[in-house]
Amino acid sequence: MQGTGSKGSADAILSCSGVNRWFGGVRALTDVSLDIRQGEIFGLVGPNGSGKTTLVNSITGFYPPQQGTIRFEGRPINGVRPHRIASLGIARTFQNVALFKGMSVLDNILMGRHAFMRPSALASLFYWWWAEKDEIRQRDKVEEIIDLLQLESARDEPVEVIPLGLQKRVELARALAAEPRMLILDEPMAGMNQEEKEYIVRFILDAKEALNLTVLIIEHHMDVITAICDRALVLNNGRMIAEGPVREAVNHPAVIAAYIGGVGDAA
Numbered sequence: 001m002q003g004t005g006s007k008g009s010a011d012a013i014l015s016c017s018g019v020n021r022w023f024g025g026v027r028a029l030t031d032v033s034l035d036i037r038q039g040e041i042f043g044l045v046g047p048n049g050s051g052k053t054t055l056v057n058s059i060t061g062f063y064p065p066q067q068g069t070i071r072f073e074g075r076p077i078n079g080v081r082p083h084r085i086a087s088l089g090i091a092r093t094f095q096n097v098a099l100f101k102g103m104s105v106l107d108n109i110l111m112g113r114h115a116f117m118r119p120s121a122l123a124s125l126f127y128w129w130w131a132e133k134d135e136i137r138q139r140d141k142v143e144e145i146i147d148l149l150q151l152e153s154a155r156d157e158p159v160e161v162i163p164l165g166l167q168k169r170v171e172l173a174r175a176l177a178a179e180p181r182m183l184i185l186d187e188p189m190a191g192m193n194q195e196e197k198e199y200i201v202r203f204i205l206d207a208k209e210a211l212n213l214t215v216l217i218i219e220h221h222m223d224v225i226t227a228i229c230d231r232a233l234v235l236n237n238g239r240m241i242a243e244g245p246v247r248e249a250v251n252h253p254a255v256i257a258a259y260i261g262g263v264g265d266a267a
Ligand SMILES: Nc1ncnc2c1ncn2[C@@H]1O[C@H](COP(=O)(O)OP(=O)(O)OP(=O)(O)O)[C@@H](O)[C@H]1O
Pocket: 023, 026, 027, 028, 046, 047, 048, 049, 050, 051, 052, 053, 054, 055
């Protein structure tokens, strides 16, 4: 499949156009283009090593692409640093749980508010007054998220003692605490049992509706992808091999061939 080039449709919240990223001699992404529409759940799938996390890292500023353009809400974000991209409205979770050990569930979620917690010079003059007001504001927002993701009973637990499924939910909560408009989830169900998977799917759908989010999700569980995504892009060896309505994309013959193996370059 040829890189289709970003269509730049008016309702795209995120557009990638001709994105290329390499690491030395390894081409991790070759001419990847996509449009993610406002309010949809967009799946990013592909065999191991196909470039999914690299694409997410390109979007979120960790590995800016060497070629191509990425736009968020119409504004180019290539080369913008990760913390700035986060403050523009893109939040993410990581493939491996990346919580702050030794801190409680509540404090981990509060960390997601750090972009909102920098005092201005003027506010610093009235620091104690400001700090108190700010603390209340931050905690109110966090309470909303705790409620939404039903984390009340775990709020004071140190994160390292809670089960993996709950840790992933705390990561989701921390991302949501940043009040993103776009949420990027990198394998949110990795290592989960069936019950935990069902829970996290429900929380993702609830959060999307309640907070009016657009979601980009990397996931190996195809049942989840077909159940919750509107559209999907399939990568293989860093190239796009199928894109479109989710069932069409994942059932494309090139995708089936890539998963069976043996088709290294289905493009
Ligand atoms: N920091 C890096 N340095 C060197 N090579 C890298 C780096 N990050 C990714 N790669 C390479 O880029 C290619 C794509 O990797 P990537 O992690 O994006 O794939 P993936 O589809 O997310 O895989 P998985 O499903 O296993 O997480 C692989 O060949 C990988 O080894």
